[in-house]
Amino acid sequence: MSAPHSPNTPTREETDPRTVIYGFVNDTEDDDDDMDYVPALGGSDDDGDGDDGDEGNMSYHDAAEIIIPRELAIEFAEGEEEDEDGEHEDEEEDELDEAESAISDWPIYISRSQILQLLSQDGIGRILATTYTTRPSRNRNPRAAHLDDDDDDEDSDPGNGYDPVVPRRRRNRGRAAFQTVPSEEGKELMNAGNFGSSPRSSDTIKRKQRLSYNLMRRELGLGSDGRQKNANRTLKHNMIPESIADTIIHYNARCYSGQFSDDGNFFFSCAQDFKVRMYDTSNPYSWKYYKSVLYPYGQWTITDASLSRDNRFLAYSSIRSIVCLAPTDPDDESEPTLLDFANGSHNPRGYHTYFGIWSIRFSGDGREIVAGTGDNSVYVYDIERRQSILRIPGHEDDVNAVCFGDSQSPHILYSGSDDTTLKVWDRRSMGDGREAGVFLGHTEGLTYVDSKGDGRYVLSNGKDQTAKLWDLRKMMSKEKADKVDIGAHTTRFEYRSTAYDESTYRPHPHDCSVVTFRGHRVLKTLIRCHFSPPGSTDSRYVYSGSYDGSVYIWNLDATLAGKIDVLKATRNSRPRDPNLLAETFDFHGRSGGAWMTCVRDASWHPNVPMVAATSWNGWGTSQGTCTVHTWNDGLEEDEAEPRVGRRVNAELRHDARLYRSSSRARRQFSEDDLGND
Known part of the structure; x- marks a missing residue:
């Protein structure tokens, strides 16, 4: 007392x-x-x-x-x-x-x-x-x-x-805690040559050099050899595809992902009707329908797909432990081979364990497939042996994304999880099952991971509404990461039913990312991000889909280089089907009766200035589209054939009924009216 x-x-x-x-x-x-x-x-x-x-x-x-x-x-x-x-x-x-x-x-x-x-x-x-x-x-x-x-x-x-x-x-918290834009670290990367060439001034006069001016200098051979080579590479920097769509491919189900092959001759799209559709894109401006393959007994949707480097096989997954492996040859009508990832040396008694697969990737040599699963693990499957040869239970929550670090080697793996961590695995030193390193910085779960393919840089998308660039030389050791309570720096934001409140954001105290990109919205679904290809962009950009119906394209210094408005390009591009129940609501309280777009994935063509965006699209995002956007030097009209804004069904067949406005679509139409979709 x-x-x-x-x-x-x-x-x-x-x-x-x-x-x-x-x-x-x-x-x-x-x-x-x-x-x-x-x-x-x-x-x-x-x-x-x-x-x-x-x-x-x-x-x-x-x-x-x-x-x-x-x-x-x-x-x-x-x-x-x-x-x-x-x-x-x-x-x-x-x-x-x-x-x-x-x-x-x-x-x-x-x-x-x-x-x-x-x-x-x-x-x-x-x-x-x-x-x-x-x-x-x-x-x-x-x-x-x-x-x-x-x-x-x-x-x-x-x-x-x-x-x-x-x-x-x-x-600081909220917007006051956001990283500075432009990023100084990103500027250094842009000038270092790892992400394309930097423009060089030919004189002391600052002028806006249009493409025609640069082409004239190239044809005249002005400047030294080094300047000419640099000018040829920088010609691609301003060729960012336009918002107006050359072609709108309509599906009667939500479209979850779509990617070009490494050589640009092939494109596939995955939809919620459990079909993967393949297209011949050897002429990128005139696509041809190839074939479709089905996932039998799938659950909810096809979650991911991956193409072998030789374009011969396509692997695709659902929320099951089985991956389908189908040949891409249009003359091969055989059923897909079923690869059970629950079968492997990690399961010697053969007990079947249930887990869904969220992400898969082919190895560079085409012999293995890596998968991120719902049992907090990473699996490596040997296609020839028909069994999983490695299971890494290395996360505390679902593994939403996996990829190989090097396109030429299967040794380095990346995995991104809902536990907010991005982990690096070196299979050459997996005796004790420990990761080689950890990246901390996201304050919510990761939705996607993409490797630049050089064994150094990796990109991730997160539910904290950021995309982050990482450098393997700056990853955190396991010993240091184990001392960090990762649960103390996340609110476990429920991105499927709630809008993100930026005022609650607090930066991660152990953030080891190089550059942070903002502006897009990662809501409702596992939205994806990618590095732009070296052939058509000089590796100058990173880009991501977004819940607001756009594809965001950033410079490496986190400034916005361009935006493809898929919502604007597709709005009311098909009449409303009265048979579809689309009474959903978005985060702004708008009814599913409105036309809404969520760009889930996008793919930049490796050789030409073209982006294909796959989306949940339509009235209440109840259906899907794959839209093809090309660079058109700022022009919204094109005299070439095919004309821009062409609307086709999943098999690229033209249908005049797709051009009818919703006010005129009074009668019901069936799936057969739009072709055998």
């Missing part, structure tokens, strides 16, 4: 450094005639009933203050995150540490209102779990979401039950 003080004696609030540091102030009026008696928590159990007598018999109104363990009071009041080495993230808090050590033997006091807050859900959660995160519904309120979050307002929230604490240096 503490002694009473006389009117001439300074109060505890005036002299006690704990009040200055922690802001613990008694919320009852000081009475000079009252004793500041403080009953102890957890007194003796005198009645023998198993309850602590003092705690059970007193009420919050019987005592002005309660002694609690000092460590808990400091943790609860300060709410400051510490890194895994036990040091505070803010350097200014060293002064507070010195003051704390000076009063380490003193009891810590806490007011009634703070006790009530301590016993609330947030307070109990902080005591019982180090990885505690609040409910998603509360995350919309930055003040209520985390007690250790810094408010943008100097005033305390009167509804949170706290007395104001002494201000400390505030860490």
Whole structure:
């Protein structure tokens, strides 16, 4: 208990450094005639009933203050995150540490209102779990979401039950915490030659050099050999495809992914009707329908597909442990071969375990397939042996994306997971099952991973509405990563049903990414990002689909180089089918009766300035499209054939009924009316 003080004696609030540091102030009026008696928590159990007598018999109104363990009071009041080495993230808090050590033997006091807050859900959660995160519904309120979050307002929230604490240096949050654009690190990469050539000024006069001017200089052979070679490469930089679509391929099911082959002669698209459609694109401006293959007994949709480097086989997956392997030869009508990834040396007794496959990739030599699965693992399947030869249970949540680090070697693997980590695996040193390194920086789960193919750079998309570029030379070691509590830096944002609130964003304290790209929306589905190809873009860009119906294209310094508006290009491009139930809602409350577009995947042609975007599209995104966009030097009209804006069905057959407006589409039409789709 503490002694009473006389009117001439300074109060505890005036002299006690704990009040200055922690802001613990008694919320009852000081009475000079009252004793500041403080009953102890957890007194003796005198009645023998198993309850602590003092705690059970007193009420919050019987005592002005309660002694609690000092460590808990400091943790609860300060709410400051510490890194895994036990040091505070803010350097200014060293002064507070010195003051704390000076009063380490003193009891810590806490007011009634703070006790009530301590016993609330947030307070109990902080005591019982180090990885505690609040409910998603509360995350919309930055003040209520985390007690250790810094408010943008100097005033305390009167509804949170706290007395104001002494201000400390505030860490940025929301948009204020976004990385600077343009990125200095990205500028260095753009000028280093790893991502294309940099334009060189031919004279001291700054002028806007159009393509025709550059072509004239090339034809005249002006400049040295080095300048001419550089000019030839930089000609491709401004050939970003236009928003207007040359061709709109309509599907009667949502389209999930579509990619060109490495040589550009082949394109495939995967739809929710469990069909993979193949097209001959040897003439990129005149596609030809090739063939379709089916996934038998699929679940929900085809999740991913991958083409072997020789274009002979196509592997495709669903939310099952089985991958289908089909020949691409149009004359080969055989059924696809079923590859069961649950069958392997990791399962010696042959027990079938259920898991879905979210991502697959062919190895460079075509002998193996790597898969990311719903059982938090990475699998490597040997096609010749017909079994999985490696299972890596290396994540704490679904593995949404996998790829090989080097197109020429199967040794290096990348895996991105809903646990927010991107991990690097070297199969040459997997004796103890440990990863070679870890990339931390995303604050929500990863949706896709793409390798540049040079064994150095990798790109990822995340539910925190960012795409990130990583350098293997800057990855974190496993020993250091194991000290980081990855659950403490994520809100586990539910991207399928909630719009992302940027005001709740806080940067990851251990972010080791090189460049962060923003502007697109990663919502509803696992949206994909890619490196642009060297042949048609000089490796100058990275790009991604987006929930808002666009393809975003960034320079390496994180500035926006261009945007392909697929929503604008496809809006009302087919009449509404009254047989389709499309009463969904988007995050803005608009009914599924409106035309909506979500670009899930996009592929840049390796040789020509062309992007093919595969989308959920149509009335309430109930159907799908694959749109072909080409560079047209800023012109919206084209006199060449085929004319821009051509609308075709999945087999590239022209149908005049696709041009009817929705107001004129009064009669019902069946799938056969649009061709055998």
